[in-house]
Amino acid sequence: MLAPERLERLRRADLARPLGKVSQVLGLALEVTGLVASIGDRCEVETEGAPLSAEVVGFRNDRLLLMPLGELAGVRAGATVRAGLGTLAVEVSDALLGRVIDAFARPIDGAAPPPPAPRRALQRRPPSALDRRRIVEPLETGIRVLDTLLPLGRGQRVGIFAGSGVGKSILLGSLARHASADVNVIALVGERGREVREFVERDLGPEGLARSVVVVATADEPALVRRQAAFVATTVAEHFRDQGRAVLLMMDSVTRFAMAQREIGLAVGEPPATRGYPPSVFALFPRLLERAGTTAHGGSITGLYTVLVEGDDMNDPVADTARAILDGHVVLSRELASAGHYPAVEVLGSVSRLAGELLSPAEMQAATELRGHLATWREARDLVAIGAYVRGSDPTIDRALELLPGITAFLRQGRDESSARAESARRLLELVAPVEARA
Secondary structure, three states, X not given: OOOHHHHHHHHHOOOOOOEEEEEEEEOOEEEEEOOOOOOOXXXXXXXXXXXXXXXXXXXXXXXXXXXEOOOOOOOOOOOEEEOOOOOOXXXXXXXXXXXXXXXXXXXXXXXXXXXXXXXXXXXOOOOOHXXXXXXXXXXXXXXXXXXXOOOOEOOOEEEEEEOOOOOHHHHHHHHHHHOOOOEEEEEEEEEOHHHHHHHHHHHHHHHHHOOEEEEEEEOOOOHHHHHHHHHHHHHHHHHHHOOOOEEEEEEEOHHHHHHHHHHHHHXXXXXXXEOOEOHHHHHHHHHHHOOOEEOOOOOEEEEEEEEEOHHHOOOOHHHHHHHHHOOEEEEEOHHHHHOOOXXXXXXXXXXXXXXXXHOOHHHHHHHHHHHHHHHHHHHHHHHHHOOOOOOXXXXXXXXXXXXXXXXXXXXXXOOOOOOOHHHHHHHHHHHHOOHHHHO
8 A cells, every 4th residue: 555645646746748739830929729728837849850848928719829949840730739847947056157058057068967956946026125135235346437436236236228339248248257246147148149159258258257157048049048048047146146145147138138028929919019019028027127136135136237229229118117127227338439448338327326325425425526527528528629618717627627537547447457446436536636635
């Protein structure tokens, strides 16, 4: 006679899985009849080769709508579909450090696979609002303009807004090498295949990779896989956060994440809303971004999310949504990048909403003064350029012109250069000090 616990295990065992049939393929979606499943459930579709994994993303009348996690080639009408695989979960452990993995947490770097590890579900609730500790501890980045004018706190979430080719990958690589985080988790969502290896070897380097986990879903992957990569990276970051570590989560980019969800939403019949983005895109953003931050224990996830602004339009729907959710934004300027100014941070267009919590009163005052001098220079530079301004006409402009070379030198930094936060603060205070104080 079987023991009671074995009888219970047998009673709960999935001895038979329900079967359905593919009725038609509509663009990127599969319509399946004769099957009952829930949103988010994984299914297995019979093909001419290996079975194809798919996820339930919607319903139409009495039919399921599935999105594939692979190529649709080989799927035929009437193909058998099996349900009962549960929602997606991935194996996460410390053995992922230093590895490059795909959107299923499988290594793609050619090294030996990590040992088996506990599985974590991808869809998890963010920490409760009242369980989050206040953000009062700065995260040292090694980049002067960030540490002094746009400070990052441990657990803060910041967007990096940039067009293409203005140096955001180089900035992310520098942050991964020099920031004072215990672990980096880097998600390359919808990236060009050529640029993945370049980022890992050139921008990240062996030093940065050693304490990083890189999650990759290239542009040729199905939309569901590209979307999933963002959740896998967040799940990996939560694993290290729950150990009490300070995690730096960098995602490049949430725009491509939104584009992947747009493909999914339109494929299942969602109406396009703002600039072709269906409502599910804007509903999914907070579910992803709110998972970063602080918790009741010592761990934290500091989130840096790049936002690709089409045509350098900072008011596009994705940029607007991200800016409303995040705790600050760093804008990269094409004009500065074209002039060889690295990092190409547009100080006057950027803001950290926690600067008052992370900077001392003296540092805050110095940062405000420097911004004032930059604003004055911006207003007067056309007059100065055509020779219409005469020195002595306005003391404020005179002071801005006097400090401009020093400010430019302060804001520029070599790609491999790291500056300690205390040294950066000292230089800022000296830079904007009154003339008599400096003398």
